[in-house]
Amino acid sequence: MTETSSQEATAESPPEQSTPSRRELNKAATRSSIASAALDLLRSNGSGNFTVEDIAASAGVSRRTFFNYFPSLEAALASVADGFMDHALEQFRLRPEEESILESAQAALMALADPMSVAPMAELFSLTQDNRQLARSELEAWEHCTEQIIDAARSRLGTGISELYLHALAGSVISCGKAAMTVWFTEHGPDLSPKSLAALRQHLIDAMGLLGAGFAPPSHTSSQTAAASPSVPTTKDRF
Amino acid sequence: MTETSSQEATAESPPEQSTPSRRELNKAATRSSIASAALDLLRSNGSGNFTVEDIAASAGVSRRTFFNYFPSLEAALASVADGFMDHALEQFRLRPEEESILESAQAALMALADPMSVAPMAELFSLTQDNRQLARSELEAWEHCTEQIIDAARSRLGTGISELYLHALAGSVISCGKAAMTVWFTEHGPDLSPKSLAALRQHLIDAMGLLGAGFAPPSHTSSQTAAASPSVPTTKDRF
DNA sequence: TCACATACTTACACTAAGTGCAAGTTTGCA
DNA sequence: TGCAAACTTGCACTTAGTGTAAGTATGTGA
Numbered sequence: 411m412t413e414t415s416s417q418e419a420t421a422e423s424p425p426e427q428s429t430p431s432r433r434e435l436n437k438a439a440t441r442s443s444i445a446s447a448a449l450d451l452l453r454s455n456g457s458g459n460f461t462v463e464d465i466a467a468s469a470g471v472s473r474r475t476f477f478n479y480f481p482s483l484e485a486a487l488a489s490v491a492d493g494f495m496d497h498a499l500e501q502f503r504l505r506p507e508e509e510s511i512l513e514s515a516q517a518a519l520m521a522l523a524d525p526m527s528v529a530p531m532a533e534l535f536s537l538t539q540d541n542r543q544l545a546r547s548e549l550e551a552w553e554h555c556t557e558q559i560i561d562a563a564r565s566r567l568g569t570g571i572s573e574l575y576l577h578a579l580a581g582s583v584i585s586c587g588k589a590a591m592t593v594w595f596t597e598h599g600p601d602l603s604p605k606s607l608a609a610l611r612q613h614l615i616d617a618m619g620l621l622g623a624g625f626a627p628p629s630h631t632s633s634q635t636a637a638a639s640p641s642v643p644t645t646k647d648r649f
Numbered sequence: 650m651t652e653t654s655s656q657e658a659t660a661e662s663p664p665e666q667s668t669p670s671r672r673e674l675n676k677a678a679t680r681s682s683i684a685s686a687a688l689d690l691l692r693s694n695g696s697g698n699f700t701v702e703d704i705a706a707s708a709g710v711s712r713r714t715f716f717n718y719f720p721s722l723e724a725a726l727a728s729v730a731d732g733f734m735d736h737a738l739e740q741f742r743l744r745p746e747e748e749s750i751l752e753s754a755q756a757a758l759m760a761l762a763d764p765m766s767v768a769p770m771a772e773l774f775s776l777t778q779d780n781r782q783l784a785r786s787e788l789e790a791w792e793h794c795t796e797q798i799i800d801a802a803r804s805r806l807g808t809g810i811s812e813l814y815l816h817a818l819a820g821s822v823i824s825c826g827k828a829a830m831t832v833w834f835t836e837h838g839p840d841l842s843p844k845s846l847a848a849l850r851q852h853l854i855d856a857m858g859l860l861g862a863g864f865a866p867p868s869h870t871s872s873q874t875a876a877a878s879p880s881v882p883t884t885k886d887r888f
Numbered sequence: 889t890c891a892c893a894t895a896c897t898t899a900c901a902c903t904a905a906g907t908g909c910a911a912g913t914t915t916g917c918a
Numbered sequence: 919t920g921c922a923a924a925c926t927t928g929c930a931c932t933t934a935g936t937g938t939a940a941g942t943a944t945g946t947g948a
Binding site for chain 2: 511512546549550553573574575577578579581582584585586590592593596616617621622623624
Binding site: 670671672675700701702712713716720721722 | 932933934935936943944945
């Protein structure tokens with residue numbers, strides 16, 4: 411997402427990085443106040459039980475202004491997920507060039523398993539599960555993230571790399587991240603205790619391990635031991 | 650998708666398989682006439698340039714009836730993709746029990762690379778690319794397919810299998826299928842010649858090969874040779 | 889073949905999403 | 919201070935999507 415949400419009001423000159431001018435600050439404030447109003451309403455009313463008008467009123471802006479910032483109600487809520495994933499992408503891009511994509515991805519995902527990052531995402535996850543529209547937006551967020559990874563990986567591996575490789579790898583990495591989050595959430599719900607987060611972290615490691623090992627052994631034990639040695643993949647009985 | 654689209658009008662008694670009664674036939678006919686009217690309008694007007702009312706009129710039903718069959722304009726178009734993916738899932742479920750999931754998946758995907766199956770999907774792909782809403786529906790279709798694979802794989806591997814394994818594997822398989830289709834489409838557009846379809850088939854094989862090999866070697870050659878030996882995965886430089 | 893129940897279609901009315909436009913208000917800058 | 923550009927807002931309009939009640943087709947049992 412990230413820039414997807416910038417609308418009419420913001421369409422042209424994103425003044426790069428310097429001078430957070432008054433206008434910039436105002437816009438950022440409005441934007442985040444709309445987003446958090448939306449999240450509050452989601453919390454209090456449940457998904458599907460409030461309108462854009464409600465959000466706008468609660469954020470102290472007009473309905474029209476809401477649509478100047480977000481193209482839809484779902485987009486306003488998805489901005490939470492966007493922040494989460496942008497954070498992950500940032501981590502990914504900071505990894506050393508010579509590291510393998512899988513390792514970088516694992517490291518980036520790891521950075522997400524701290525309470526500060528994962529808390530809003532987990533909450534959104536829990537509040538979102540029963541709503542088609544919101545689930546769609548989440549899919550879109552993952553998809554956007556995949557595209558970003560493809561770009562990042564391409565610029566790291568050089569343009570000679572096969573596009574199929576890039577797409578398949580990025581898609582699989584994201585799928586594994588998604589799988590880890592999904593499984594973690596169905597097991598722990600919105601529990602953000604250190605123990606629960608450790609489980610999430612382990613799931614992320616395991617999932618990436620499975621991917622790196624070509625999903626070799628269909629382990630029948632619990633997930634904890636599913637991918638015992640991600641860095642020494644067993645290469646038998648594959649396929 | 651599949652049953653997702655059945656709406657109010659169809660909510661209760663799906664008479665399993667026997668006796669395609671008059672009512673069943675009528676409903677099926679109406680449904681497909683709506684779907685093809687939607688596709689026709691997509692072809693002639695381009696995405697975003699027609700309304701549900703147009704579709705209903707063109708299919709000879711009321712607007713309300715349209716919504717009795719599909720929950721949205723996108724859903725009507727997505728029924729094409731649904732058919733495609735249902736076909737793939739059917740192939741998957743027909744594979745022998747003892748075969749590995751990856752092999753079954755590859756075989757199932759392979760069945761899609763014939764003109765009859767892929768033609769409508771490819772057309773939808775090409776007509777869809779520029780439209781957010783439609784792209785979303787497609788994501789949803791892939792997602793639904795992933796869930797079906799999870800179910801199928803679970804019932805094959807037994808319930809003792811780790812949920813993380815199932816989710817990560819199914820997601821990755823679908824990602825690879827998606828990657829193959831995407832890359833193929835950007836290279837060949839809506840070209841359905843035998844040569845083009847052979848390329849699609851090769852992409853599917855390569856992508857699954859990469860997955861089975863844990864995305865080991867970042868090959869710098871073209872996709873054709875990217876995963877030379879999917880059944881004899883090279884296991885070096887991984888991670 | 890008639891009647892009756894049930895399934896399906898349709899018209900109508902209503903709420904809410906999303907957008908273009910023009911007039912107001914705020915901010916940046918000379 | 920004053921002007922231009924950016925931002926907000928109200929208004930009007932089209933379209934999506936849904937509930938409801940009345941109409942039409944279909945299956946069934948006598």
